[in-house]
Amino acid sequence: MQPSLPTRTAALPVAAARPLAPNLRDAPRTGTAQRIADTLQLIAGVLEPKRRIVHAGDVIYRAGDRFEHLHLLNAGFFKLISLSSDGREQVVGLRFRGDWLGFSAIASGSFGCDAIALDTAEVWTVRYDALMQACISHPALMAIVHEAMSQEIVRDRDSLMTICTLPADARVAAFLHDWAGSLAARGLRADQFSLRLTRAEIGNYLGLTLETVSRVLSRLAKAELIAFHGKSRRDIAIPDVHALAAYVERRDPTAGLH
Amino acid sequence: MQPSLPTRTAALPVAAARPLAPNLRDAPRTGTAQRIADTLQLIAGVLEPKRRIVHAGDVIYRAGDRFEHLHLLNAGFFKLISLSSDGREQVVGLRFRGDWLGFSAIASGSFGCDAIALDTAEVWTVRYDALMQACISHPALMAIVHEAMSQEIVRDRDSLMTICTLPADARVAAFLHDWAGSLAARGLRADQFSLRLTRAEIGNYLGLTLETVSRVLSRLAKAELIAFHGKSRRDIAIPDVHALAAYVERRDPTAGLH
DNA sequence: CGCCAAATTGACTGGTATCAAGCTACGTGG
DNA sequence: CCACGTAGCTTGATACCAGTCAATTTGGCG
Incomplete structure (x- = not known):
């Protein structure tokens, strides 16, 4: 949908709306x-x-x-x-x-x-x-x-905003960041986990094709923002969550409504 | 995002999820x-x-x-x-x-x-x-x-689906159809109304640019699926809602998940 | 009447979809 | 235990929709 990085749309809903628990050791039984x-x-x-x-x-x-x-x-x-x-x-x-x-x-x-x-x-x-x-x-x-119910509404809006305002790379990065955040918020391991969706399902969720998802993942891995941990290529490691968040945010800071 | 009509994504959420009151005279005080x-x-x-x-x-x-x-x-x-x-x-x-x-x-x-x-x-x-x-x-x-609250969740999902699965033309058509449906459901005139949003706002809502919205509206008018009623170009007339719905649906009937 | 936001339209670009091979992992049966 | 089939994944070449840039027109309002 949206073109590449210098997009007229853009935004960063994910991090703002659902901040990651900084670390599963920091807030295991408190948040x-x-x-x-x-x-x-x-x-x-x-x-x-x-x-x-x-x-x-x-x-x-x-x-x-x-x-x-x-x-x-x-x-x-x-x-x-x-x-x-x-x-x-x-x-x-x-x-x-x-x-x-x-x-x-x-x-x-x-x-x-x-x-x-x-x-x-x-x-x-x-x-x-x-x-x-x-x-x-x-x-x-x-x-x-x-x-x-309220939270579900907020989440749906975040999804909408992610899809409407982010190019493919950032959408996939936001998806991974979000998933990691959901795991961390529940005290689960967030720096290394297995995606339970196929590329096709991820793409469908994000409004992309499976090929685009695959390409973006390869690109993110090459940039060392993620790594493939296991053999299955669904086992993802995120060495630095903040770097991933920064990657999502790094959009063109101009423009308002489209 | 998605390419043109023969899209791998596609779907028709709007009509299914929020069927139009067939006519404001049919169900003014009943539904x-x-x-x-x-x-x-x-x-x-x-x-x-x-x-x-x-x-x-x-x-x-x-x-x-x-x-x-x-x-x-x-x-x-x-x-x-x-x-x-x-x-x-x-x-x-x-x-x-x-x-x-x-x-x-x-x-x-x-x-x-x-x-x-x-x-x-x-x-x-x-x-x-x-x-x-x-x-x-x-x-x-x-x-x-x-x-x-439940209905709001459903509506948000419908929006997501519209944006994820429909090309620009169909998204704008779905938007108009949806707006007309909302008016009709409230007993308001749905065959002719004034959009209260700028092209930029519509585009933002649909994940498109204002230019694309403008072009699509011109195209829909040329195809006589809509007409500009007043002088302001925000006054839209919909001669046949079903034709508009059919236009939204007319996607490539193949493929499953992307 | 004149200004300004909004809208239209055209030309061009580019990000993703599409099409098309291969490759990899995993389960199944011989 | 290994051959094999299949689903999932990767990667490349190409096409095309929609974004971008830009110029002009239109309509509303003071």
Whole structure:
């Protein structure tokens, strides 16, 4: 979409909106990770969710399914894929521990996308009506739910801004930076991890082709902003997160609205 | 971003996700318009919101403002503009009668974008804590708020999909179709209306430049899918909404994920 | 009436998509 | 344990959509 670096659009939403936990050793039990743990504990105490283990490729819900339950991720990774009427697919979101699945179905009463596990994961499931009831007796729970929905809105806007304003290189870099940030915020290892998506899926998520994603990754590796750790070429190492963030930001500082 | 019509990406989210009210005479007081009216009435009854009239250019809140209030639009149009750390702007949303403003600030406690009136409008304002209280005593109100937030999530995803999968022509067409749909759903005239955005703002919203928007509009007019009604070139007429929808859909029907 | 923002249009450039081979990793069965 | 098939990935050559630069016209408003 947008051309190269001296773009008229540009911006840097990712770093501003979701600052990385500086290091997993600095904030393992104090920041987001603790908040997530607290949320899970509250839900577990109040609602007795059904817990289950799912595996890579398993589907929690499909587009068209009737909405009755919300899901909360206790462990693992999910992708959300929206299907258009003419059969196209679009990755519209990625989910980590502490994230909810299913908010988007509340309004219409049925799901508009598939939720697919990217690896072994633990999902907690609650009935939406039960959750509503619980919110009435436990205002703290209502606040948590609202915050989660609010955060999802913010995240979606960040995605939009990334895609609208960044050229391909920066989009991929922002994606990696974001992923690392999500891991770090949950106390997981962020300097070295395995992408659980194919190049095609990453490209789809970012509005790029798989070839472009592949090229950008090769370029980033050559610039030593990332490194391929394992053999699979999905194992990414990020030697310096700040350098990656700086790379995303390094856009032409002129211009306003397009 | 994506090339022309035979795109590898493509999709048709808009029509599927937010079907147009077929005609404002068919469903003036039965569908969405009625639901919006009911919502407004409930809010008015339960919360006694502060009401005020604002004018084009007026700002309801700015990025960085502390979050305390939610706003509900009783009349008029708003744009939401997100500001990145390096000063770039991105139109992240458009709002109509019945839409809420401010959900995205719940999570962080402060606003991440500006809300700016596009013309004279009436805004109802309620304190968030008062709303939370009211939700406890009025479960129907809680359901309404959840639905509104859910709908905002769906809308954001639709935007993402439009931008990720459609070439410039279709994006602009989808934008017009969407705008017309929003008007129709509220019982307003949808076959002829005034865009309240500049070409630059439309382009920013769609991830395009103002020149591209201008060219596409000229092309759509030449193809008689739209017409310039007034003198200002922001007054658009849509002789046949279905033709416009068909134009958006007319993508290459092959391929899956990129 | 004249200024200025907004819009239009043209010529040109360039970033990504597209098309096309190969290559690599991994699982499966012999 | 290794051959083989296949899905995923990389890389190169080329095409083309949309961005960029620039000049002009239009419309709104004081």
